[in-house]
Amino acid sequence: MSDKAEQAEQLYAMRHSLAHIMAAAIQQLWPAARFGVGPVVDNGFYYDVDLGETKLSEDDFAKIETAMRAIIDRNETFERFEQPMDEAIAWADKAQQPYKQELLNDLKRSGTTEISKLSPEEMGTIASGNTQVENVSFYKNGDFVDLCRGPHVASTGKVGAFKINRVSGAYWRGNEKNAQLQRVHGVAFMSAEELQDYLDIVEEAKKRDHRKLGQELDLFVFSDMVGSGLPMFTPRGTILREELTHFSNRLRERYGFEKVYIPHITKKELYEASGHWDKFGDELFLVKSQETKDEFVLKPMNCPHHSRIYASKQRSYRELPIRYLETTTIYRDEKTGELAGLSRVRAATQDDSHVFCRQDQLEGEINHLLEAAHELYLTVGMALRVRLSYRDDSEAYLGAPQLWQSAQEQLKNAVITNKLEYFEETGEAAFYGPKIDFMATDAIGREHQLATVQLDFVQPERLGLEYIAEDGSAQRPVMIHCALMGSVERFLSVYIEHTAGKFPVWLAPEQVRLIIVNQEESTMAFANKLADEGRDLGLRITVDGSNESVGKKIRAAEMAKVPYSVVIGEKEVANEEVIPRIRKDMAVMDIPMTVGAGQFLKTVANEAKSRVLKSSL
Secondary structure, eight states: OOHHHHHHHHHHHHHHHHHHHHHHHHHHHSTTOEEOOOOEETTEEEEEEEOTTOOOOGGGHHHHHHHHHHHHHTTOBOEEEEEEHHHHHHHHHHTTOHHHHHHHHHHHHHGGGGGGGSOTTGGGGOOEESSSEEEEEEEEETTEEEEOOOOOOSBTTOOOEEEEEEEEEEEGGGOTTSOEEEEEEEEEESSHHHHHHHHHHHHHHHHHOHHHHHHHTTOEEOOTTTOTTOOEEOHHHHHHHHHHHHHHHHHHHTTTOEEOOOOSEEEHHHHHHHTHHHHHGGGOOEEEOSSSSOEEEEOSOSHHHHHHHHTTSOOBTTTOOEEEEEEEEEEOOOOGGGOBTTTBOSEEEEEEEEEEEOGGGHHHHHHHHHHHHHHHHHHTTOEEEEEEEEOOSSSOOOSOHHHHHHHHHHHHHHHHHTTOOEEEEETOSBTTBOEEEEEEEOTTSOEEEEEEEEEESSHHHHTTOOEEOTTSOEEOOEEEEEEEEEEHHHHHHHHHHHHTTOOOTTTOSSOEEEEESSOOHHHHHHHHHHHHHHHHTTOOEEEEOOSSOHHHHHHHHHHTTOSEEEEEOHHHHHHTEEOOEEOTTTOSOSSOOOEEHHHHHHHHHHHHHHTOSSOOO
């Protein structure tokens, strides 16, 4: 085992142990506490607890941490032991732990044949057994006993640095019909220095929160009358969407993609045929016709529709590849508790693409899409690596295993050919095929899955797609799915935070702001003339002729994160020259430059056209 893998295992055991220590501390403070599950998660751990009428807040964190440190200072040994299933159920009943008892009863009734339906957190109660769960394991530290399969550190004194950082609501077993528990979250690292570095990143992330910046920069809004998870974009936010969409479309059109248009609803039979109904049936919005007995749904994806355009006439091998693109909105009935700003919505707009091609054309088509994705993320200034997402051995996937193996090998070969940094992960594939997922790293080091390229040998079979081969036989095309941004909304949630709202010139809703020193007619006329010239060049330019002081106007432009602001006074009018104020993150030199007013506008227009990240001035 490598040092890195060994350290990861140790950190996992430390975080798992801290979840138990936190539960023990909570039980000391609130003896009637009833516990759900307490797993390890990214950067830390949590435990779901039921405290009856007691509602935890940040004010309670310090006393929970104090109780935890007392347990840590006692350096209590973690002792593992097993009990037969019936004895474990009796323990849960006596200890008045109904949630643990429910899990145990489920395991007793179903055995391992139904274990796959349990969450990873619930799997923590399993210890041993072949065709039936016979025994479950417990861990004890001090007076606290809990169901768990481990692992743990040797004793409570070996758990590193931690902090309780938030509490949230969580339905028991993720079902909103069940009781709502309180999920107490903590973060943990090997050392105090690592913990502090993480907390610093968290503080920076709060400043960059896209929901906060979206309001401050007037980009998007939500309305209770419209519905949760349904964002609406203001004029400024719409500029962001349209500029990004236009760029994505141009990148794909360069490789022969053509625009298509589909409706937002369909008969459910289409998704039954494609396999999406069985997979996503609970996430669909149903639409009832008042004229017919047809059952409709709001589309949760676009590929079945696009396949119908392909299937609308007979296709020859000479026509392939056929490439469609469409930036359009899909709809999924996400749980309200999982909605979060733009990062999780019910109406998501995809820059979607579908290729129908022959097997011998796969490599070239995948290479084109990899090149397009690379250019987009290079342009927006985000580092990329690739995750090759494969199927696992479960029954959650459609199609013959040999087709999957072939598809996975071809994706890997394409990534290697393009010299992309990659890693492989099983269980992350779509139900119809393996994927290349692009993982973008933001300015504070967080990684996000955004763009994706997916192979699909399943839908062409299920939907009866064909082309006539050179020998006259009917053959199945291969289908490739690709979205360069993925969901535009989710991309924007990431990108707003990546830039902290400081968008490059080509994306900035307002690229230039002209600030009037006085209300003289000649000054206002000159500013308006420059604004008109800028608009003729395609610039988004405004004039601030308000009665506020120049200092306040400059500050307002800075708060709006406008790339360029220009103060217009008598000197600028007389010389027709300006000294642009360049937003700090864009500036290359600290020394302000005097430039002809017309030349300034042309330079900014060229920067926008070239999609540069830095100023040329």
